[in-house]
Amino acid sequence: MMSNATQSLNRFPFYLILLLSLSFHLGAQPDLVVVQSTLSNSIYGTTLTNNDDCLVQEGCVGGYGSREIIRFSTHVRNIGDQDFYVGQPPNSPSQSNESESWEWDECHNHWHYEGYAEYLLFDASGTLTPIGYKNGFCLLDIECNGGGTYTYTCSNQGISAGCGDIYGSGLPCQWVDVTGVPDGTYSLVVRANWDASPDANGVYESTYDNNEAEVCFNLTRDSNGDPEIEVLGNSCNPNTDCFDVTLNLVLDEYPGETSWEVRDNGGTVVYTGGPYNLSPDGSNHSVTLCLDQGCYDLVVLDSHGDGLCCGYGEGSYQLSDGSGNILASGGSFGFSETTNFCVGPPTGCVDEDSDGLCVEDDCNDNDPYVPAAPGVACDDGDPDTTGDVILADGCTCEGVPCIDGDNDGWCSVDDCDDSDPNLPTTAGSTCDDGDANTENDIFLSDGCTCEGTPIPPVLDCDGIEITSTEDQILVQGFENFPHVNIQIFSPTWSLINSCVDNCGTDSYLTAGYEPGIHWVSVKTFDDYWGGLCDILVPLPVEGSTGPCTDEDGDGYCNFEDCDDSDPGLPASPGTTCDDGNAATINDMIQQDGCSCAGELPPPPGCETLQATGHEGYISISGFGSYAHHNIQIFNSGWSVEYSCPDNCLDPLDVYLPEGSYIVSVKTFNQFWQDECDLIFNVVVSGAGGPCPDSDGDGICAGQDCD
Missing domain, CATH: 2.60.40.3080 (Immunoglobulin-like)
Known part of the structure; x- marks a missing residue:
């Protein structure tokens, strides 16, 4: 009964789904199901005029101006025996990378829960079209017709067992954009938690066979060019509606004895399941079936003749429709038990606003935009309020009273300075930020902050x-x-x-x-x-007119002595000293004869790397055992004096004039990933003379391979 389009979405091998099911069926588990009847009964074509950048950036529409869209409602129920818990969104946008489940929407300044609902459109051949959208503003309990308790909101998200979340067809982005899509037969697939992710507590669903719903339709345009659709049903046969029923099985101590069948009025088996030879004793199984309107027989079988209950465990079965009505149930029987049931459109369902919810489940059946997620922007009809949003009940729209202290038309909650009627103002307007060191002061994009650019210093x-x-x-x-x-x-x-x-x-x-x-x-x-x-x-x-002042008696006048209270300074470059930093090692006097500087110890594994200064040259060693290396030597002004990437001799001797130098030694693994990154401060003393060059090729011995 599953269409080609739906089959092509199966991203998980059968054995992986089986392992997931076997691994987590032992305790209570959630089970999300996309309600097929809500999708089929709410879908319709219309147009939208878009001038909103955010709708384009978020992928809701493919452009601006008049757009042709297919609107529909998405109803996700938790028919399992455990809540599907999502939790609280991160506290700030900077934390969005801490969890792959959340994404910050810069346009609308709220969080999206990733992997919640996805809308895909297939053509008649089962080929996925480049039309689709992922939606997930928040998960919360909108209805609890399955006996659950209202628990979750947008601030602490989830879907309780026995409850459901509804995205009405009137909400923003609750559509697919079909502008430019040719007339023809298409299949719309709505998926929830399609990647089989566990919830925030690490609990997996009991099954993923029922995490999508599908509706087939013919797409045409009327005389005005507006889209029209004709629903064809799940099998894409004209005038055939599809209705969800869900079979929940609790197996006894002998799962391999249990199987079931659904037969139509002619006796043809349209669905079957079991035996459950690989399932644990007492495990739960749930499967959602999509049936054409009509009557059927559910046959539950036990090959040993002792049923599901109660000699060898407390097994049972229950079949319910999309509205939660129980169509068949039991567990105590012999070899088989047969129950006849019928499916079709809900009797007595009145849906005035065509949002897919019957009047008894809709808080306002005259408004297709509610119920909606708390926090969604709305209009409460009161011109004296601001910040109107849907409240926690999903239906009430309410704003806060507008207080305008400076009578500039901006409410205090939106006014950066409610005592100044000139603010906010147009971004780019000139102002004075009060800083004499800035120029070109203007108001920034918030219309309130005045800021200039630093005046560059005069380089004369x-x-x-x-x-x-x-x-x-x-x-x-x-x-x-x-x-x-x-x-x-x-x-x-x-x-x-x-x-x-x-x-x-x-x-x-x-x-x-x-x-x-x-x-x-x-x-x-x-x-x-x-x-x-x-x-x-x-x-x-002119020269000195008399003896200079020398407080420490080291022969250096006070104006040329870096420390005239210490006769040990100036000292020879390379002399051992203490730079006062407990984190450094190899502290020594630098080339100026006064500055004392050390170097940070190498990280673990990098201890073999060494760089030392000598008379006339620097010796570098310990890098030959690494897959790759890069060596650079800088003078005290950070100009490169020597560079050797990857093909250096170990040890390496580099001949340089007298002075202070900085040696950078970096090593890498075979994939050029960083391993060591060390800096050495070294001093070269004396001229050292010309470097040794035995073969006269102009390359010093410490750098010549032969």
């Missing part, structure tokens, strides 16, 4: 001043530049002092110079080390 090469007094040289005016390099040379062009970036916040003062013409070089750079200023000036120095 002419503002750099270089002066001398007695034996001192002072450089000023470079503080706004992202990077700076200052060098001071003797009259014979020997480098006396230099700094890269760490030249002080706004001035660089050095002293102790002999009389004569000195050369001062000041170079500045942008954030990416692109050159900006390049200044080279000769500067006369």
